Amino acid sequence: MTDRQSASMEDYLEAIMVLDREGGKVTVTRISQAMGVKKPSVTSALSRLVEMGFATHEKYGEIHLTGKGLRIARDVYKRHQALKRFLIDILDVKEDIASEDACRMEHYLSSISVERLDKFIEYVMGCPQGKPLWLEGFNYYLNHGKRNPEHMAACSSRCKVSSKNGKLF
Amino acid sequence: MTDRQSASMEDYLEAIMVLDREGGKVTVTRISQAMGVKKPSVTSALSRLVEMGFATHEKYGEIHLTGKGLRIARDVYKRHQALKRFLIDILDVKEDIASEDACRMEHYLSSISVERLDKFIEYVMGCPQGKPLWLEGFNYYLNHGKRNPEHMAACSSRCKVSSKNGKLF
DNA sequence: CCTCTTAGTTAGGCTTATCTAACAATTATG
DNA sequence: CATAATTGTTAGATAAGCCTAACTAAGAGG
Numbered sequence: 001m002t003d004r005q006s007a008s009m010e011d012y013l014e015a016i017m018v019l020d021r022e023g024g025k026v027t028v029t030r031i032s033q034a035m036g037v038k039k040p041s042v043t044s045a046l047s048r049l050v051e052m053g054f055a056t057h058e059k060y061g062e063i064h065l066t067g068k069g070l071r072i073a074r075d076v077y078k079r080h081q082a083l084k085r086f087l088i089d090i091l092d093v094k095e096d097i098a099s100e101d102a103c104r105m106e107h108y109l110s111s112i113s114v115e116r117l118d119k120f121i122e123y124v125m126g127c128p129q130g131k132p133l134w135l136e137g138f139n140y141y142l143n144h145g146k147r148n149p150e151h152m153a154a155c156s157s158r159c160k161v162s163s164k165n166g167k168l169f
Numbered sequence: 170m171t172d173r174q175s176a177s178m179e180d181y182l183e184a185i186m187v188l189d190r191e192g193g194k195v196t197v198t199r200i201s202q203a204m205g206v207k208k209p210s211v212t213s214a215l216s217r218l219v220e221m222g223f224a225t226h227e228k229y230g231e232i233h234l235t236g237k238g239l240r241i242a243r244d245v246y247k248r249h250q251a252l253k254r255f256l257i258d259i260l261d262v263k264e265d266i267a268s269e270d271a272c273r274m275e276h277y278l279s280s281i282s283v284e285r286l287d288k289f290i291e292y293v294m295g296c297p298q299g300k301p302l303w304l305e306g307f308n309y310y311l312n313h314g315k316r317n318p319e320h321m322a323a324c325s326s327r328c329k330v331s332s333k334n335g336k337l338f
Numbered sequence: 339c340c341t342c343t344t345a346g347t348t349a350g351g352c353t354t355a356t357c358t359a360a361c362a363a364t365t366a367t368g
Numbered sequence: 369c370a371t372a373a374t375t376g377t378t379a380g381a382t383a384a385g386c387c388t389a390a391c392t393a394a395g396a397g398g
Contacts, residue, residue, distance in 0.1 A: 006384075006385090008384075008385065008386090027345075027346090028345070028346055028347090029344090029345065029346085037385090037386070037387090038386080038387065038388080039345080039346065039347085040346085040347075040348080040349095040386085040387075040388085041385070041386055041387075042346090043346065043347055043348085044347095044385080044386085045385080048384090048385095059346085059347080059393090060345080060346060060347085060392095060393060060394070087282055087285075090289070091282065091285040091286060091289055092285065093281060093282050093285055094281075097279055097281055097282065098282075100279065101277065101278055101279050101282050104277035105274045105277045105278065107273075108270065108273035108274045108277070109270055109274065110266055110269065110270050112262060112263075112266055113256055113260065113262050113266065113267075113270050116256075116260040116261065116262055116311070117260060119307075119310065119311055120259070120260055120307060123306075123307050123310045123316075124307075128316075132303065134301065134303055137292075138288075138289060138292050138293075141288065141292045142285070142288055147292075147297075175354075175355090177354075177355065177356095196375080196376090197375070197376055197377090198374090198375065198376080206355090206356075206357090207356080207357060207358080208375080208376065208377085209356090209357075209358085209376085209377070209378080209379095210355070210356055210357075211376090212376065212377055212378085213355080213356085213377095214355080217354090217355095228363090228376085228377080229362095229363060229364070229375080229376060229377085339398105340397105340398090341396100341397090341398090342395100342396085342397085342398105343394100343395085343396080343397100344393100344394085344395080344396095345392100345393080345394075345395095346391100346392080346393075346394090347390100347391080347392070347393090348389105348390085348391075348392090349388105349389090349390085349391095350387100350388090350389090350390105351386105351387080351388085351389105352385105352386085352387075352388105353384100353385090353386085353387100354383105354384090354385095354386105355382105355383090355384095356381100356382080356383085356384105357380100357381080357382075357383100358379105358380090358381085358382105359378105359379090359380090359381105360377100360378085360379085360380105361376100361377080361378075361379095362375100362376080362377070362378090363374100363375080363376070363377090364373100364374080364375070364376090365372100365373085365374070365375085366371100366372085366373075366374085367369105367370100367371085367372080367373095368369105368370095368371090368372100
């Protein structure tokens with residue numbers, strides 16, 4: 001039922017979904033540019049997606065995901081976002097690196113682990129009073145190579161009111 | 170200089186290193202069993218590793234990693250451990266799932282991100298007084314679907330004295 | 339409506355990484 | 369030490385996924 005597709009197929013499905021959300025027709029050229037592959041690769045991939053029942057594509061015509069295809073695309077995207085948010089918000093990795101890492105790893109995280117990761121981010125970032133102090137402490141640790149004596153004394157996880165990472169994505 | 174090899178090549182290098190650490194001669198058969206591939210695949214992979222200067226292997230003879238090969242193997246293994254420890258110790262994922270996830274993702278985490286992840290685990294698990302209370306709070310959140318009111322009141326990250334995860338690996 | 343440009347497809351080749359079947363070398367055993 | 373069992377290699381097939389080159393379809397401008 002929930003068999004994973006190849007990394008490549010997942011990438012195509014995800015790209016089609018994202019391009020569709022961006023608006024306008026989803027074309028071979030757009031997919032090609034978005035994914036950094038040549039157009040014949042897209043045509044070839046599309047024929048496999050169609051064969052597997054994940055997309056529809058009439059010659060020279062429109063490209064759409066089927067229900068099945070969309071479900072997979074959303075799954076992949078969810079994994080992508082969870083990984084990216086973790087890397088950026090918790091580990092303080094720069095956005096471009098985080099995105100690249102997420103793009104590569106999104107195909108390999110089990111559903112159990114995504115679920116946990118999602119909950120973890122929710123738990124940490126959803127701290128009622130804002131960014132947890134212990135996370136501030138981690139930043140200090142990253143920058144200074146040692147624990148902040150103040151944090152160690154208090155060992156407090158009281159939350160900051162304003163979050164440093166205010167952007168939605 | 171630090172070009173990443175393919176996932177498959179990294180897997181072979183890692184397996185050879187681990188088998189070597191386990192003791193005894195590293196043989197085609199052992200590699201084959203450890204990795205779940207047939208023996209001709211191992212022979213073929215070995216010839217590529219030798220060609221790239223990552224291993225030595227005389228016909229019907231001994232298999233060893235070169236310095237270059239060992240360096241890569243250690244890198245991969247480090248990523249593996251970081252991911253696994255994170256999944257188990259922080260996200261409370263079961264060991265077998267964590268290992269599988271780590272095995273697949275270990276090839277795709279950038280060096281910057283491993284570094285951060287390592288530091289993160291070090292920071293969290295190395296809390297002077299033991300397992301942080303906020304992490305206990307996360308466990309509660311996982312099991313009950315909501316924050317523990319007590320933790321919310323205190324929002325404390327004081328550490329438990331004894332760690333629940335006492336094993337080294 | 340004809341031509342030129344752009345978009346998409348087809349054909350064919352390459353690489354990686356796997357497999358099976360058959361063969362060769364090595365090791366163990368009576 | 370001769371033969372059987374194990375171990376390792378070679379040859380050849382297959383599949384995914386990418387590429388280039390060449391072709392065809394569709395659409396835009398004069």
